[in-house]
Amino acid sequence: GENVEQHPSTLSVQEGDSAVIKCTYSDSASNYFPWYKQELGKRPQLIIDIRSNVGEKKDQRIAVTLNKTAKHFSLHITETQPEDSAVYFCAAVSNTGNQFYFGTGTSLTVIP
Amino acid sequence: EADIYQTPRYLVIGTGKKITLECSQTMGHDKMYWYQQDPGMELHLIHYSYGVNSTEKGDLSSESTVSRIRTEHFPLTLESARPSHTSQYLCASSEWPASREQFFGPGTRLTVL
Numbered sequence A: 001g002e003n004v005e006q007h008p009s010t011l012s013v014q015e016g017d018s019a020v021i022k023c024t025y026s027d028s029a030s031n032y033f034p035w036y037k038q039e040l041g042k043r044p045q046l047i048i049d050i051r052s053n054v055g056e057k058k059d060q061r062i063a064v065t066l067n068k069t070a071k072h073f074s075l076h077i078t079e080t081q082p083e084d085s086a087v088y089f090c091a092a093v094s095n096t097g098n099q100f101y102f103g104t105g106t107s108l109t110v111i112p
Numbered sequence B: 001e002a003d004i005y006q007t008p009r010y011l012v013i014g015t016g017k018k019i020t021l022e023c024s025q026t027m028g029h030d031k032m033y034w035y036q037q038d039p040g041m042e043l044h045l046i047h048y049s050y051g052v053n054s055t056e057k058g059d060l061s062s063e064s065t066v067s068r069i070r071t072e073h074f075p076l077t078l079e080s081a082r083p084s085h086t087s088q089y090l091c092a093s094s095e096w097p098a099s100r101e102q103f104f105g106p107g108t109r110l111t112v113l
Helices: none
Strands: A005-007 A010-014 A019-024 A030-038 A045-051 A056-059 A062-067 A072-077 A086-094 A100-102 A106-111 B004-007 B010-013 B019-025 B031-037 B044-049 B064-066 B076-078 B087-094 B102-104 B108-112
Touching (some): A010 A019, A019 A086, A019 A106, A030 A062, A072 A086, B010 B019, B019 B087, B019 B108
Parallel strands (some): B010 B108
Antiparallel strands (some): A030 A045, A030 A086, A056 A062, A062 A072, A086 A100, B004 B019, B019 B076, B031 B087, B064 B076, B087 B108
16 A cells, blocks of 8 residues: 655744655555645645645645655745744655555754 | 545543544545554554445554445444544545545544543
């Protein structure tokens, strides 16, 4: 089955700096890669996603890049703000059955 | 408004009790999931369902059971609660078979004394 690894597990950045979270996956059949943000005490919510036919996607301060050959994808947050502090999860989704494989999460702290 | 609903939101119960965590969705989704998550930690898939009368075990060994008699309803039952079951339980749903976003409910925080 699919195996998703996520790094780092914790990340602290100064407000205004950039943050990068990286994930690798093992199954070449995965074709959908969402990123979820979970604030303290709240449910995970989708912040950005990318499909395997696209190399990069951007939405304001967040962007995701995908390298299918190397089987890795990354989340980039620029101009970080304190409200970006949360746990971020990556996932790889198989092209059959919508089976989600989540990474272990990255706890991001943005220091004002 | 289309959403996923979980009840109760918080539950404190004694060891040995039978409990059912409720999950309902008005998203019109076929696929539903149950995850166990300690605060801020990894999501562990414990059960999922492709639709009515379909139930599958996830990666995390669990003493829970699920049922799917109606598309919108996916309850989780613990026959005999133990302190090791203390955790947050998240219900989720998604379209199937297309690879699409998974939507999460607000969670049930369970404490077993």
